[in-house]
Amino acid sequence: MAKEYDLIVIGSGTAGSVTAGKCREAGWSVAMIDELPFGGTCALRGCDPKKVMVGVTEYLDGVERLEGFGLAGDTRISWRGLMQFKRTFTEDVPERRVKSFNERGIDTYHGHAAFIAEDTLQVNDETLQGKKILIATGASPARLPIEGSEHFTYSDEFLELDELPANILFVGGGYISFEFAHIARRAGANVRILHRGDQPLAGFDSDLVSRLVDYSREIGIDLQLGTDVKEIQQTADSFSVIGQQGDETKAFEAGLVIHGAGRTPNIASLDLEQANINAGRKGIDVNEFLQSTSNPNVYAAGDVAATQGKPLTPVAGMESHIVCSNMLKGNHRTAAGQVMPTSVFTLPKLASVGLSEMEADEKGIDYKVNAMELTDWFTYKRTRQPVAYAKILIDQEKDRIVGAHLLGHEADELINHFATAIQFDIPTGDLKRMLFAYPTAASDITYML
Secondary structure (H helix, E strand, O other), rough: EEEEEEEEEEOOHHHHHHHHHHHOOOOOOOEEEEEOOOHHHHHHHHHHHHHHHHHHHHHHHHHHEEOOOOOOOOOOOHHHHHHHHHHHHHHOHHHHHHHHHHHHHEEEEOOOEEEEOOOOEOOOOOEEEEEEEEEEOEEEEOOOOOHHHHHOOOOOHHHHOOOOOOOEEEOOOOHHHHHHHHHHHHHHOOOEEEEEOOOOOOOOOOOHHHHHHHHHHHHEEEEOOOOOOEEEOOOOOOOEEEEEOOEEEEEEEEEEEEEOOEEEEOOOOOOHHHHHHOOOOEEEEOOOOOOOOOOOOOEEEEHEOOOOOOOOHHHHHHHHHHHHHHHHOOOOOOOOOOOOOOOEOOOEEEEEEOOHHHHHHHHOOOEEEEEEOOOOOOHOOOOOOOOOEEEEEOEEEEEEEEEEEEEOOHHHHHHHHHHHHOOOOOHHHHHOOOOOOOOOOOOHHHHHH
8 A cells, every 4th residue: 555645755865855844844744765875966976075075176276376485395185085085074964864854754765766657656665655746866977879888987986986096088078077177187197088079068158168178288187179989998907988080080098987978867767657747858848837747746856857947956956945835835936037157166167157148149138248367366366376267248238247257266156246146137337336345356346347
């Protein structure tokens, strides 16, 4: 006989946890299912542990930039020590999350979930029936048509390496490859990125990406563009990656080959057809309320939902709040008008919010571009930052910022100020009259407008 719940959540990450907690507070009976350790990708296998590692490499980078300018001595990264430090942030997360859910009255199930009816799931030997079901299973690495793809190492495995190989190769030129490449290079590895297209980091301003690419090469990252990976061959003690560059076939040797070529919604094993849930390449088909277009009792949030939202933790959290509100009060809330900044945690960092120049052109906006080389500005010169650049798009008719694109060590924090200005429609004239603490990166904003 099936156990009945008001809400069943599949996935224990950000996209599922908010809805589960809020609905339980409202008096609903709630079950949460995860086949992986409880906590989700960001806390265990993504943003959080990555940022811990970035923090250590940031300090090493700073020491190297300021050596001879007040700093002296030999500093290096201990990979084993870095891994031990990183694990202090992740190792107790699953136990703490399960305890927290259970203390709030949420039943937890560790196992694989699959639909057997429109409102029913099978988890191990348990059958669960839900009045509402939220699918929040996130994303997993995309399957690539590459012979020998079984030799790939994945991002979660990179974050658990006890030893750093001498030679690492990343396939794909997105967030994962660039962020991990910068970490590995500064930790002493020889690093190469193979990217199929002519420009990596799709979606970011091409001028800033070009500067980041140039600097990545300066620090020793071998970035091969226009390279279509065909095969991964295992040799006696390493791997040979076969790539096609135009008419030329090349072989690249590496001790580790890491998949960094995108992620896809994690839905393949849910048996969605048993529940009449329509889905496509981009995930579960949902309406503006994040409700399944084919099964009204089912909602989806985060990377698994086919929405315009970026595959980022804040978006997953926002969508989980939306789902919760719509479940409790009826469909009324959408994500319309929400501004979402994003950052690539390389060194220097690359950040963006709002429209690109192409998008502004498509919308017919009469805008000006304030493009600035920042390396001689005090904020960046005082720490000898070799690369710093900003590009701000301003609607000339409305006197509003419509886009901001930043490259520099402060970019990840600074971009949030521009996001605030766009979200709350603040005129640039008002921003110029703002008083910021000085000297700070934020105090430079008035000179960027």
